[in-house]
Amino acid sequence: MENKLEQLREHLIVxxxxxxxxxxxxSFIMGxxxxxxxxxxxxxxRANTKExxxxxxxxxxxxxxxxxxxxxxxxxxxxxxxxxEIDELQEVEPEIIAxxxxxxxxxxxxxxxxxxxxxxxxxxxxxxxxxCSTIEEALHADALGFDFIGTTLVGYTExxxxxxIEENDFEIIRKILQNVHxxxxxxxxxxxxxxxxxxxxxxxxxxxVGSIITRPQxxxxxxxxxxxxxxxxxxxx
Numbered sequence: 001m002e003n004k005l006e007q008l009r010e011h012l013i014v015x016x017x018x019x020x021x022x023x024x025x026x027s028f029i030m031g032x033x034x035x036x037x038x039x040x041x042x043x044x045x046r047a048n049t050k051e052x053x054x055x056x057x058x059x060x061x062x063x064x065x066x067x068x069x070x071x072x073x074x075x076x077x078x079x080x081x082x083x084x085e086i087d088e089l090q091e092v093e094p095e096i097i098a099x100x101x102x103x104x105x106x107x108x109x110x111x112x113x114x115x116x117x118x119x120x121x122x123x124x125x126x127x128x129x130x131x132c133s134t135i136e137e138a139l140h141a142d143a144l145g146f147d148f149i150g151t152t153l154v155g156y157t158e159x160x161x162x163x164x165i166e167e168n169d170f171e172i173i174r175k176i177l178q179n180v181h182x183x184x185x186x187x188x189x190x191x192x193x194x195x196x197x198x199x200x201x202x203x204x205x206x207x208x209v210g211s212i213i214t215r216p217q218x219x220x221x222x223x224x225x226x227x228x229x230x231x232x233x234x235x236x237x
Contacts, residue, residue: 008206013044015210031055053092066094072107101130101141133160142180152187
């Protein structure tokens with residue numbers, strides 16, 4: 001296990017995910033997406049649902065960061081929010097499980113600390129990644145003992161609204177790196193090769209890149225939106 005995770009150091013993790021409303025939603029397609037990512041040099045995969053992870057593991061022998069995205073009516077937390085999702089992931093044995101590590105309460109009003117210790121008691125050998133949205137959340141997750149600290153939710157929560165991970169030469173990441181003891185995995189709006197290189201230069205353990213590689217509808221939209229700014233394009237509509 002240690003050698004397998006060591007291969008993530010200073011390398012790319014590709015997030016292969018497609019939600020039910022998206023065109024590529026299919027475990028088969030995510031398995032092929034993971035295979036393509038490996039051919040491109042990715043050394044790890046982040047994936048959603050036990051079904052997708054099972055298919056991905058048939059296609060590649062790479063360490064997997066597993067999550068289950070599920071909405072609950074009494075909580076804003078949707079990334080591996082309860083023990084139900086942890087139990088599901090255990091069936092496919094991802095090397096790392098990522099969970100929302102923000103200040104938001106989980107379903108039934110459960111706080112992060114209680115959920116963290118519940119997981120540690122039931123699955124003491126499972127490696128955990130904290131998906132954080134603020135510096136304070138990252139420091140708290142580090143103190144709790146998460147194996148990896150992620151910047152996954154920066155800008156996506158009420159407490160981080162308006163924050164952008166890449167601003168001021170990744171100031172948020174630099175402050176986290178200066179104050180935590182566990183490895184930091186950069187994730188969120190790392191949408192160019194240059195940004196991925198930069199966060200590794202700053203000291204991140206590895207970097208997760210998703211939509212700009214694996215969501216063609218969003219990649220296409222970035223082209224069409226830019227083209228709409230051209231006078232010639234507008235006149236032909």
